[in-house]
Amino acid sequence: MNDLCADIGYKSINHYGEQLCGDHVDIIEQGDNSTVVVLADGLGSGVKASILSTLTSKIISTMMAAGMPLEECVSAVAATLPVSSEHGVAYSTFTIIHLLNNQTAELIQYDNPHVILLRDGVNYDYPKTEMNIGGKQIFKSSIPLRENDAFIAMSDGCPHAGIGIEYNFGWAIEDITSFMETIILAGYTAKTLSTMLVEECYKLYGGEPKDDVTSCVVRIRKREPMNLLFGPPSNRDDCDRMMSLFFSKEGKHIICGGTTSTIASQFLRKPLKPSLNFEGSDLPPTAEIEGVDLVTEGVITIARVLEYAKDYLKDNDRYEDWGMKRDGAALISRFLFEEATDINFFVGRAINPAHQNPDLPITFSIKMSLAEELVECLRQMGKRVKVSYF
Numbered sequence: 481m482n483d484l485c486a487d488i489g490y491k492s493i494n495h496y497g498e499q500l501c502g503d504h505v506d507i508i509e510q511g512d513n514s515t516v517v518v519l520a521d522g523l524g525s526g527v528k529a530s531i532l533s534t535l536t537s538k539i540i541s542t543m544m545a546a547g548m549p550l551e552e553c554v555s556a557v558a559a560t561l562p563v564s565s566e567h568g569v570a571y572s573t574f575t576i577i578h579l580l581n582n583q584t585a586e587l588i589q590y591d592n593p594h595v596i597l598l599r600d601g602v603n604y605d606y607p608k609t610e611m612n613i614g615g616k617q618i619f620k621s622s623i624p625l626r627e628n629d630a631f632i633a634m635s636d637g638c639p640h641a642g643i644g645i646e647y648n649f650g651w652a653i654e655d656i657t658s659f660m661e662t663i664i665l666a667g668y669t670a671k672t673l674s675t676m677l678v679e680e681c682y683k684l685y686g687g688e689p690k691d692d693v694t695s696c697v698v699r700i701r702k703r704e705p706m707n708l709l710f711g712p713p714s715n716r717d718d719c720d721r722m723m724s725l726f727f728s729k730e731g732k733h734i735i736c737g738g739t740t741s742t743i744a745s746q747f748l749r750k751p752l753k754p755s756l757n758f759e760g761s762d763l764p765p766t767a768e769i770e771g772v773d774l775v776t777e778g779v780i781t782i783a784r785v786l787e788y789a790k791d792y793l794k795d796n797d798r799y800e801d802w803g804m805k806r807d808g809a810a811l812i813s814r815f816l817f818e819e820a821t822d823i824n825f826f827v828g829r830a831i832n833p834a835h836q837n838p839d840l841p842i843t844f845s846i847k848m849s850l851a852e853e854l855v856e857c858l859r860q861m862g863k864r865v866k867v868s869y870f
Contacts, residue, residue: 483703484582484627485821486515488862489671490696491678491796495525495637496688502529503635503694506537507862508545516544517577519696521592521635529692536561536572544578550588550620551613558614575633577698585631585698587621593639596632596657597623601665603657604629629700630664630673632656637693638677642684651684669818670697671861672803675796705731706820708812710782710851711828712739713870722870723747726826727771732819734812735769737778740828745769761807774815776808782850784809785816789857792817816858823858825867827851 490505502522509515520536522529536557543553561571573591580586587595587606597604608619623629634656641651656677663676674695681693707729713722723744727733735741745752750770763784764777788802788809802813816823827848851867858865 482582484625484700485703486579486582486862487670487699487701487821488515488517488696489669489674490519490694491671491674492692492694493678493682493689495692496685496690498526498692500527500530501694502526502533502692503637504530504533504537505694505696506541508541510545510547513581514545515579516541517579517633517696517698518544518574519592519633519635519694520572520574521637521692521694522572525692532561532572536574540574540576544576554588554590554613554616554618558616573636575696577631577633577696579625579698582700583625585621585623585625585629587619587623587631589619589621590616593634593636593653594619596653596660598630598632598657598660598664599626600628602661625700627700627702630660630670631698632660632673632677633696633698634677635692635694637689637691638681638695640691641681641689641693643690651681667818670699671792671796672799672818673697673699675799701821703821704819705729705822705824706734706815707731707824707826708734708736708816709740709744709826709828710736711778711847712737712743712830714829714831715870716830718870719743720747722826722828725868726824729824731822731824732773732815733771734774734776734815735772736776736782736808736812737828739830740778741767741769741772741775744772744775748772761805761809763807763809766808766811774808774811776812779847779850781808781812782854785812786850786854786857788813789817789854789861793857793860816863817861820863822864823866825851825855825865826870827867828870 492501494501502525504520506518518537518541520533522532540553575592576588578586606623608621611618639650643650674697677695709726753768755765767775791798802810855865
């Protein structure tokens with residue numbers, strides 16, 4: 481095993497006037513050794529297309545994750561979703577990215593725009609083998625992975641963008657590739673990259689997409705550990721043990737909470753230096769302790785991070801809030817969403833006397849709920865998260 485991992489993100493927008501998207505993305509992980517990503521594009525748009533693409537992606541991802549051969553997976557789809565007699569085309573097209581041991585990517589492509597692979601920031605022309613399975617022309621590739629490889633899969637709503645508006649024949653794959661080459665080296669997450677591509681398509685459609693548009697990006701990167709400490713332990717005698725475990729972990733260290741940062745300052749024998757700069761934010765200011773990467777207030781800041789995390793998993797509309805600002809919640813979000821791959825959460829169960837004021841909306845159960853919800857959001861982002869309670 482190597483120290484590589486996959487950052488996977490996707491974004492979709494609906495055909496103008498439709499309530500449902502006719503594209504569907506499924507991601508299934510099989511332990512630490514196998515990840516199957518399927519992007520399916522149903523024929524047409526609306527409810528019918530949504531059902532067809534969902535069914536296609538579920539069949540393929542489930543069968544492949546169970547270790548069934550490619551031929552059987554595609555045959556099952558061919559039998560379930562025959563070619564439309566009216567249009568003479570498949571009811572659903574699909575792209576499969578199968579990651580094995582974070583060492584190899586198998587690409588299986590049927591009638592979707594071919595996956596773009598950016599290696600070292602530029603287009604890489606990977607080999608493709610043409611196959612015929614169940615009467616369908618399938619392209620298969622096996623690619624040894626390298627750090628910073630980026631696979632960009634899309635539905636045909638992307639190259640169709642701008643037809644009759646910006647371009648006579650749509651947004652050519654070559655031009656999409658050039659667009660992605662200009663932003664790939666900035667270090668954006670897979671989710672942000674897919675969002676930027678889809679939003680560019682939305683602009684080319686003049687704000688009224690004539691097709692469902694989906695982009696799914698897989699970035700290959702090295703594992704990056706991160707450690708977050710939230711709240712003091714319920715037993716004050718556990719302070720040194722909690723701090724020893726926290727600071728012994730590899731990676732960056734984030735401390736959230738006034739009492740918690742005071743305990744850390746005493747443990748490290750370094751002064752706690754509060755900041756009076758609110759960074760134009762409605763959140764409490766950050767502080768500094770030598771040996772700690774970030775020190776923030778606790779519950780209010782973590783509550784804002786959770787808001788950002790929930791939005792990130794949906795439409796990522798608040799990217800500019802957490803991606804550009806310098807307050808505590810924005811900085812934590814960038815650390816956790818963009819940098820971290822493996823996160824160690826240290827959660828203290830101490831009850832803060834200040835939170836027992838009936839005039840304050842903060843309770844112990846809310847604090848624990850914040851931690852649990854944030855952990856779940858990070859896991860949905862594909863992070864490995866370990867939680868230790870004290």
